[in-house]
Amino acid sequence: MPVPVPRQRDIPGTESGPGATSSLTLLVIEDDPAGGLTVPEILDADGHRIRLRSARNLTEAARLLTPDVNCVLLDLALPHGSGAGSGSGSGDAAADPFGALRQVLRIAPRHAVLVLTSEDDAERAAEAVRVGAQDFLFRDELDGRLLSRAIRYAVERKRADIAQYKLAESKLRAQENARLERGLLPxxxxxxxxxxxxxxxxxxxxxxxxxxxxxxxxxxxxxxxxxxxxxxxxxxxxxxxxxxxxxxxxxxxxxxxxxxxxxxxxxxxxxxxxxxxxxxxxxxxxxxxxxxxxxxxxxxxxxxxxxxxxxxxxxxxxxxxxxxxxxxxxxxxxxxxxxxxxxxxxxxxxxxxxxxxxxxxxxxxxxxxxxxxxxxxxxxxxxxxxxxxxxxxxxxxxxxxxxxxxxxxxxxxxxxxxx
Incomplete structure (x- = not known):
């Protein structure tokens, strides 16, 4: 079943109207160019349209992953070797069903990541979250309201994760500095x-x-x-x-x-x-x-x-x-x-x-x-x-x-x- 990907032409990637700088940008990674959402637009919490970009492979995704992107929506069915010089898709997917997700997490370490899968694959979706995704969505239940809410939650959860990581890193650095200082000062x-x-x-x-x-x-x-x-x-x-x-x-x-x-x-x-x-x-x-x-x-x-x-x-x-x-x-x-x-x-x-x-x-x-x-x-x-x-x-x-x-x-x- 094709993944419902919003069409980029419906919501341009660059907006000049009021509030354009505060709206969210979603990068969708899927390999079916015919997909499209059944709703005309996706709105964020302030009523601004969420800007959309689409990539059919990981190589294209890496090119489109600019600093203004807030969230990535990845089709879990995307072959691991879809671009980025990873070889054939089917063999890699069998060896590592989360290979594409791991590559996205590697090239987008500071971005929120959502995964999309079928409803009968809930166990795999939950495992994707354990691998590093912020949340998962089912294709059959996907609509504009659900997607916009999931994007907001994923972005905020990623921000909280980064803040927690920085706090832990700061505490560790302070402890290491104290040990180093005791060794270097007389x-x-x-x-x-x-x-x-x-x-x-x-x-x-x-x-x-x-x-x-x-x-x-x-x-x-x-x-x-x-x-x-x-x-x-x-x-x-x-x-x-x-x-x-x-x-x-x-x-x-x-x-x-x-x-x-x-x-x-x-x-x-x-x-x-x-x-x-x-x-x-x-x-x-x-x-x-x-x-x-x-x-x-x-x-x-x-x-x-x-x-x-x-x-x-x-x-x-x-x-x-x-x-x-x-x-x-x-x-x-x-x-x-x-x-x-x-x-x-x-x-x-x-x-x-x-x-x-x-x-x-x-x-x-x-x-x-x-x-x-x-x-x-x-x-x-x-x-x-x-x-x-x-x-x-x-x-x-x-x-x-x-x-x-x-x-x-x-x-x-x-x-x-x-x-």
């Missing part, structure tokens, strides 16, 4: 130290896990606590990977006993070998805190100076004169190590320039180091410290910027309270 090695550690990290790229900023903190067997923060120029995955490589190299070299200029010179060699192009460089700040916690050595490689705060005194930047160049800029560069007196009770904040380069309001003015120092002093006056101080500082920098900061941000806070 775990401070401070066992035996009386220093308190806090950190905040926020990549600048949308949906990125890591950016080009990196940091780490370790305690060596002699009791010295070494801390580092750095920034690879750029924001892509290559820069993020290079940042991880530099962090791992820094930890290995530090635990091996290197410090100051020798350490930075070796890190520059690592960067020169691993960077994807010669234009890539990295800034770095390293601090080594003596076992008694009262003094530290500071090396700067083109990086902003740390900020120190002590009880009863406003926070200020550590001296940054005579700092060396960023890693990767000058061959055989040197990085002087400066001795700094910390005192008994103090907090030392290391940060990347993403924290200070955010804008203030709608103008071009940046927060800058002076603005950051003023902001930190306000938070200290409010009694904030540790994790709370870092979270409040990054949040305020975002608020002043009028939205998400475009550069990566890393902040590390080391604190000591003399008992």
């Amino acid at each position: 775990h401070p090695l401070l066992e035996g130290s009386d220093l308190r550690f806090a950190a905040r990290y926020r990549p600048g790229r949308s949906r990125a896990l890591l950016g080009g900023d990196f940091y780490d903190t370790v305690r060596t067997p002699d009791g010295t606590v070494h801390a580092m923060i750095g920034d690879v120029c750029g924001h892509g995955p290559d820069e993020a990977a290079l940042g991880v490589e530099l962090r791992i190299a820094w930890r290995a070299l530090t635990l091996a006993g290197l410090c100051g200029d020798d350490l930075l010179a070796t890190l520059q060699e690592v960067l020169e070998v691993e960077r994807p192009c010669e234009e890539i460089f990295a800034t770095l700040c390293t601090v080594d805190i003596a076992p008694d916690g009262r003094r530290a050595g500071l090396c700067l490689a083109g990086h902003p100076a740390p900020l120190i705060s002590r009880p009863g005194r406003p926070a200020r930047l550590l001296p940054y004169e005579n700092s060396g160049p960023a890693l990767g800029l000058l061959p055989r560069a040197r990085w002087p190590r400066r001795q700094v007196e910390l005192g008994g009770t103090w907090s030392l904040m290391l940060y990347t320039d993403g924290l200070i380069e955010g804008k203030i309001g709608q103008g071009k003015e940046r927060l800058g180091q002076d603005g950051m120092v003023e902001m930190i002093n306000r938070h200290l006056a409010d009694g904030l410290s540790g994790e709370g101080l870092l979270e409040a500082s990054v949040t305020e920098a975002r608020r002043l910027n009028g939205g998400e900061l475009t550069d990566d941000v890393a902040v590390v806070l080391l604190s000591r309270a003399e008992g």
Whole structure:
């Protein structure tokens, strides 16, 4: 019995009248060009005519499957090999009675799919839904009203399925990102130290896990606590990977006993070998805190100076004169190590320039180091410290910027309270 396919000439595929952009489009796939519906038109829920297209094989269907198609109506009797270079129809249909349906689902993964079959083949119709169709229709019961309702339901069901799939995919991606983040971000090695550690990290790229900023903190067997923060120029995955490589190299070299200029010179060699192009460089700040916690050595490689705060005194930047160049800029560069007196009770904040380069309001003015120092002093006056101080500082920098900061941000806070 021929499949009742609506004739394309009755309802043109392109309409110029009102509401044309909101009407649904149905692609009918069947191999009997003489078929036709017994009703003059099919209406959607708003009374607009459903636009119809017809294809006699899968090759033609793939050509007509443009983005404006909302639903596909497939005749289950269509031979599997009807077009698309699949061979003869009868042999393929016997081997896989749902071969044509599987091909339609493959070429139209985001479209609703209805199947059409005879009333005495209900079991096969139900199996078609299990294979992936949204619903099935019987030829003998088909009319315009039933078809229009089935199309609407199938389209909405497909939208719900896609939304559910995206939600599940998003949850899975978040779980995988959390696992990856735990593996790539450092775990401070401070066992035996009386220093308190806090950190905040926020990549600048949308949906990125890591950016080009990196940091780490370790305690060596002699009791010295070494801390580092750095920034690879750029924001892509290559820069993020290079940042991880530099962090791992820094930890290995530090635990091996290197410090100051020798350490930075070796890190520059690592960067020169691993960077994807010669234009890539990295800034770095390293601090080594003596076992008694009262003094530290500071090396700067083109990086902003740390900020120190002590009880009863406003926070200020550590001296940054005579700092060396960023890693990767000058061959055989040197990085002087400066001795700094910390005192008994103090907090030392290391940060990347993403924290200070955010804008203030709608103008071009940046927060800058002076603005950051003023902001930190306000938070200290409010009694904030540790994790709370870092979270409040990054949040305020975002608020002043009028939205998400475009550069990566890393902040590390080391604190000591003399008992």
